[in-house]
Amino acid sequence: MLDKKEWRRLMKQKLQAMDQDERNRASSAVHRELFESQIWNRAKSIAITVSREFELPTRPVIERAWIEGKNVSVPKCDPISRSMQFRSITSFDELEIVYMDLCEPIESLTYEVDRSEVDLMFVPGLVFSRDGYRIGYGGGYYDRYLEHFKNKTAAMAFSFQVEESLPTEPFDIPVAAILTENGWIER
């Protein structure tokens, strides 16, 4: 079995090599299925990352949430403590690129949203297991944050990012549901 580091390298390669048409088709299917779901329609407040170029696009999800009047918060990382907070944004103009091509909320333009106020947390990852475990970029940011998060979690991924099983460590916290272009996988 591959270790976490090998999984990261392999999946980054696969994501970067993806055909544009297939990427657009699959992303649209994920978004369509999401917007029809009960979990989406019930959420008044969502937390989500701003996708980087090879990740499954999240901007359409953010825009749709705004149209539907949902509160949208995005992560601001503290690389020293390896912790994150979520801050509410109302426009993409409230983002700045801080490091590693990551868009983060500008502090002076946004406010912090407490984790108890987030109904639905979208958790990013490079690869997932069918039982919800995930491997991200290795910052441990989400593992730390989810320890104290009690509401709904979900992940969006391309179907090739979902494996039967993955190496896990004691601090790993699974997501409750994964949505791919082929539908929902629930724990």
Ligand SMILES: Nc1nc2c(c(=O)[nH]1)N(C=O)[C@@H](CNc1ccc(C(=O)N[C@@H](CCC(=O)O)C(=O)O)cc1)CN2
């Ligand atoms: N679009 C998007 N935003 C996101 C995430 C994500 O997966 N996608 N994150 C998901 O968690 C958080 C950022 N995660 C990060 C994880 C690692 C490093 C980082 O500095 N990595 C180093 C090597 C890691 C290490 O030193 O151990 C590097 O790549 O140079 C930065 C951010 C929050 N924002």
Ligand SMILES: Nc1ncnc2c1ncn2[C@@H]1O[C@H](COP(=O)(O)OP(=O)(O)OP(=O)(O)O)[C@@H](O)[C@H]1O
């Ligand atoms: N709850 C936690 N408390 C303290 N340290 C943690 C916790 N969770 C993870 N870590 C540390 O963070 C490091 C990275 O964890 P891991 O490899 O699971 O990251 P990841 O899930 O890929 O990253 P991310 O959560 O940012 O997407 C681990 O080496 C671990 O020591």
